[in-house]
């Protein structure tokens with residue numbers, strides 16, 4: 001299954017977040033995730049306005065695209081992403097995620113992402129209700145539920161987001177859509193099970209994977225826990 005070409009359709013996807021890699025050796029961080037059996041790499045783009053932090057830009061996506069063949073999932077934490085969509089897709093983004101809280105024509109941006117050849121995703125901050133994205137569910141391949149307040153890696157998983165994930169999974173099922181639910185923030189071996197049991201099937205993990213003694217073993221262990229919990233949720 002190729003995460004870049006096809007909606008995961010319930011398959012478990014594990015994405016190390018490059019934000020937690022050593023910025024002195026970012027290409028090694030990309031290779032590390034690839035060698036560990038990750039399904040793709042998550043790249044966090046922060047504009048110092050939508051969130052207080054600054055992180056990386058399109059050149060880092062270009063570097064990752066040259067360094068690996070696994071899919072690149074690019075998370076735009078930007079107030080006004082519209083004028084940057086093309087640059088990030090040309091740089092090699094396979095999945096491009098914007099925030100529902102961003103400014104601009106959200107549906108138009110999602111359609112532009114698809115027209116430019118990438119998979120569109122919509123992201124919600126922890127305090128944004130599920131209903132906020134209902135009207136764009138048919139326009140996306142992926143919904144990303146933030147399980148921390150965006151801006152920094154290494155924060156604790158916010159459990160109160162779990163009912164929202166359940167609600168979104170149920171809505172997606174009722175509508176008969178093929179939309180992945182991604183979770184991002186504080187995902188580790190202890191929290192991944194609850195997120196999967198609530199209906200998430202795509203998992204971003206920065207600190208827990210880049211700090212792991214053996215990333216390959218951690219990816220495999222996360223995948224096993226998530227698969228078990230996701231399957232029991234479906235029954």
Ligand code: DX5
Nearest residue numbers: 017150151153154186206207
């Ligand atoms: C936070 C970012 C996350 C971050 C996750 O704003 O969107 O992708 O890298 O890091 P961990 O897994 O350390 O919470």
Ligand code: ZN
Nearest residue numbers: 042044075184
């Ligand atoms: Zn992210």
